[in-house]
Amino acid sequence: MAAAPARSLLSALLELLIELLFGAPRLGAHRLQVRTKAVDRAHAASSKGRGLRAFIDGSVQPDGSCGFSVFYHAGHPLNAHGRFEPAPCAPDSNLAELVALFWALVQHPRGQHLTVFSDSAHALRCVQPLAEGPAPGGDANGAKRQPPPALPSDARWVPIVRLIWMVLRLRTAQTVLVKVPGHKGVRHNETADALAQRGAGLAAAYEVPHRASRYQACVLLLRYLRQPDACLATLRGGPPAARPPARRPEPSGPGLELTDVLALDCEMVGVGPGAAESKLGSVCIVNSFGNQVLGLTRTRTQTLTLTLSLSLSLTPILALTLTLTRSTSRTPSRRAP
Numbered sequence: 001m002a003a004a005p006a007r008s009l010l011s012a013l014l015e016l017l018i019e020l021l022f023g024a025p026r027l028g029a030h031r032l033q034v035r036t037k038a039v040d041r042a043h044a045a046s047s048k049g050r051g052l053r054a055f056i057d058g059s060v061q062p063d064g065s066c067g068f069s070v071f072y073h074a075g076h077p078l079n080a081h082g083r084f085e086p087a088p089c090a091p092d093s094n095l096a097e098l099v100a101l102f103w104a105l106v107q108h109p110r111g112q113h114l115t116v117f118s119d120s121a122h123a124l125r126c127v128q129p130l131a132e133g134p135a136p137g138g139d140a141n142g143a144k145r146q147p148p149p150a151l152p153s154d155a156r157w158v159p160i161v162r163l164i165w166m167v168l169r170l171r172t173a174q175t176v177l178v179k180v181p182g183h184k185g186v187r188h189n190e191t192a193d194a195l196a197q198r199g200a201g202l203a204a205a206y207e208v209p210h211r212a213s214r215y216q217a218c219v220l221l222l223r224y225l226r227q228p229d230a231c232l233a234t235l236r237g238g239p240p241a242a243r244p245p246a247r248r249p250e251p252s253g254p255g256l257e258l259t260d261v262l263a264l265d266c267e268m269v270g271v272g273p274g275a276a277e278s279k280l281g282s283v284c285i286v287n288s289f290g291n292q293v294l295g296l297t298r299t300r301t302q303t304l305t306l307t308l309s310l311s312l313s314l315t316p317i318l319a320l321t322l323t324l325t326r327s328t329s330r331t332p333s334r335r336a337p
Contacts, residue, residue, distance in 0.1 A: 016218065026132040031175065033131065035178045050072065051270075052112065056069065066095070069081035071191050071192040078108065094123070106224060114173070115178060119182030126161045162214075167224065260288070266280055268281060284296075
């Protein structure tokens with residue numbers, strides 16, 4: 001995933017001050033939704049928009065070590081799990097769940113829709129006051145102005161919940177928090193649970209600011225606005241890791257013909273509200289030399305249809321190429337020079 005470009009300190013500070021001073025006390029449904037009623041297994045297991053759906057969990061082991069996890073799907077670059085030190089608080093599963101939620105929000109692109117699945121009713125209740133709802137004495141649409149939301153009464157959760165609220169207010173895309181039944185066979189949730197337990201057993205601990213003061217929270221939020229990658233590196237307790245320079249593989253020969261061995265790759269794109277539905281966006285076929293023999297890209301007004309024919313002979317491969325070209329006859333084909 002490409003690193004977000006760094007912003008100037010002044011622009012980040014200005015955005016933070018505007019949100020703190022003039023931001024709405026509660027977030028409307030287009031920015032935040034909290035669904036405390038557990039969803040069914042089929043909805044939680046849906047693969048639609050899976051890159052925008054994160055399952056989180058926290059764990060406390062018998063020895064008092066605390067772990068957290070964020071799991072999208074196998075191989076997703078934002079999957080994370082690790083251990084954190086709960087001190088000065090006592091080890092607590094509610095704190096671990098809040099840490100997992102905070103981590104998921106901070107690492108996800110702030111301009112991209114995010115649905116978070118959690119089996120912690122406590123974590124969702126801590127966020128729910130920030131979501132806009134019917135005002136006392138008002139109608140169902142909240143016509144009457146609502147009072148500012150109140151932080152949890154338990155002082156142990158106040159610093160981390162305050163941070164979560166501020167990250168939610170600084171996000172520019174919708175965030176949906178969904179209750180998922182715990183330990184009921186929901187596959188991704190069970191994976192998140194196992195990763196949280198594994199994270200609790202790791203030697204190194206992440207520096208999660210669950211007891212951050214107001215000043216420390218503002219410094220962290222400025223880093224979040226300027227460059228999220230650097231913000232996460234700060235949480236890990238070290239400088240931002242140097243990314244190796246990207247290297248494009250070189251072809252092994254000049255041939256552009258169809259060979260006995262071909263490689264095919266498809267890229268999916270998010271469409272619809274919140275980019276939650278995946279559609280085929282492009283198809284690329286390369287030969288055994290590493291040269292592209294077919295490249296098709298979908299435009300906004302065209303539909304890309306992919307028909308697969310599996311065989312070891314060369315004839316079905318030619319049929320596959322002709323099918324792709326015919327179904328996207330208005331789309332220009334890109335061939336490697």
